[in-house]
Structure formats: C-alpha cells, structure tokens
Amino acid sequence: xxxxxxxxxxxxxxxxxxxxxxxxxxxxxxxxxxxxxxxxxxxxxxxxxxxxxxxxxxxxxxxxxxxxxxxxxxxxxxxxxxxxxxxx
Amino acid sequence: xxxxxxxxxxxxxxxxxxxxxxxxxxxxxxxxxxxxxxxxxxxxxxxxxxxxxxxxxxxxxxxxxxxxxxxxxxxxxxxxxxxxxxxxxxxxxxxxxxxxxxxxxxxxxxxxxxxxxxxxxxxxxxxxxxxxxxxxxxxxxxxx
Numbered sequence: 001x002x003x004x005x006x007x008x009x010x011x012x013x014x015x016x017x018x019x020x021x022x023x024x025x026x027x028x029x030x031x032x033x034x035x036x037x038x039x040x041x042x043x044x045x046x047x048x049x050x051x052x053x054x055x056x057x058x059x060x061x062x063x064x065x066x067x068x069x070x071x072x073x074x075x076x077x078x079x080x081x082x083x084x085x086x087x088x
Numbered sequence: 089x090x091x092x093x094x095x096x097x098x099x100x101x102x103x104x105x106x107x108x109x110x111x112x113x114x115x116x117x118x119x120x121x122x123x124x125x126x127x128x129x130x131x132x133x134x135x136x137x138x139x140x141x142x143x144x145x146x147x148x149x150x151x152x153x154x155x156x157x158x159x160x161x162x163x164x165x166x167x168x169x170x171x172x173x174x175x176x177x178x179x180x181x182x183x184x185x186x187x188x189x190x191x192x193x194x195x196x197x198x199x200x201x202x203x204x205x206x207x208x209x210x211x212x213x214x215x216x217x218x219x220x221x222x223x224x225x226x227x228x229x230x231x232x
Contacts, residue, residue, distance in 0.1 A: 066102040067101070067102050067104060068104055068105050075100070078104070079100060082104060082105060083136055086097055
C-alpha cells in the first residue's frame with residue numbers, strides 16, 4: 001500500500017516497467033491546467049503549464065506574451081479592448 | 089482612410105497601444121509606419137486610425153517625425169537594435185577517405201614508433217649499472 005501522502009488527488013499513478021521485467025507503480029504530481037482568457041474563456045497561448053515552484057525559476061518573458069493584456073486576455077479580446085479605449 | 093500623415097494606434101503585436109504615423113502607402117493592404125513604434129511595414133488591419141493627422145511629405149526620415157511628435161507632446165523612446173549573439177560553432181570531425189585512411193594510419197604508426205624507440209633506449213640504459221656491480225664483485229676475490 002502507498003504512503004498516506006500519496007493517496008491524494010494531486011498524484012496520479014504511472015505504471016513503469018523495470019529492466020527485470022516487473023511492472024511497478026510510480027506516483028507523480030499532476031500538471032496544472034492551461035490558463036484561460038478572462039472574457040471569452042479560450043485557452044491562452046504562450047504560457048507554460050508548470051507547478052509554481054518551477055515557474056519561479058523562469059524569466060518574466062518566458063511566462064507570458066509580450067503584449068498589453070498578455071497572460072490575461074486572448075489576442076482577439078485584447079484588440080477589441082484597445083479599439084474601445086480609442087473610440088471612447 | 090489610410091493616407092500619408094494619418095496618426096494611428098497599433099492594435100496587434102508587442103508594440104500595440106503605441107501611436108504611429110503613416111509614412112508611405114505600399115499596397116491596398118500594407119503601409120510603412122514610424123513613430124513610437126519601429127520603422128516597419130504593417131498590415132492595415134492591425135491599425136486603428138485617429139482623428140488627428142500631420143502634414144508630412146512622402147518617405148520622411150525618422151528625425152523629422154521625432155520633432156513633429158514633440159509638438160503634439162507625444163514622447164518617443166529611442167532604442168538601440170539588439171545584436172544577435174553568435175551561434176556556437178561545432179567542430180566537425182573530418183571523415184577520411186579509404187585511400188587517405190591508409191596514409192593516416194601509416195603516419196600514426198610512424199609517430200607511435202618514435203616514442204617506443206625512446207623507451208627501448210631507456211631500458212637499455214638501466215641494466216648497465218647492474219653489470220658494473222658484478223664486475224666489482226669479481227675483482228674482489230681475485231685481489232685476495
């Protein structure tokens with residue numbers, strides 16, 4: 001039976017084969033889901049799917065696109081918002 | 089709509105939200121822009137025109153646009169272009185042809201023989217003192 005900490009839903013079971021021929025269970029942490037647009041709900045591009053510990057090791061430019069509202073809105077919604085600001 | 093001298097805002101790209109002037113009309117779809125953005129070709133779909141416009145001749149230089157924008161109180165940041173770093177060069181292993189390989193192998197054996205000869209010479213040098221010692225021992229009983 002696994003250790004108590006491994007019974008949580010954050011872990012998933014991965015079955016691996018050893019060189020001796022036996023299959024063995026490994027408990028691995030799950031990756032987080034892809035970030036979504038705040039307005040339309042579409043999946044955002046240019047953002048990695050990593051745990052917070054690994055995200056801290058990346059540079060700022062590697063985590064989001066270089067654009068206003070990058071990482072918050074998708075490109076189509078950002079264009080609409082900029083046009084609204086101009087026309088108001 | 090899109091004529092030389094119109095002030096627009098860029099909607100798309102990493103320089104979106106910045107103001108620019110149309111310097112030259114290239115096509116129905118493409119236009120040369122300059123201002124707060126870099127001097128570059130741009131698609132008309134990525135621009136949103138404003139009501140302002142400046143009187144500029146066709147194909148004006150960057151320095152004149154900077155002076156015109158100062159009158160409108162728009163700040164322009166001057167940036168230097170980035171130097172692309174050199175790619176690391178991989179040292180290629182020269183593949184020898186079969187005719188060249190024989191020559192190379194001969195050269196390699198010739199170079200190997202030289203140090204071997206030196207080692208043999210050294211071995212010949214070392215046993216000499218042992219022979220000398222034996223001679224000394226033989227002399228002693230003869231003296232007695």
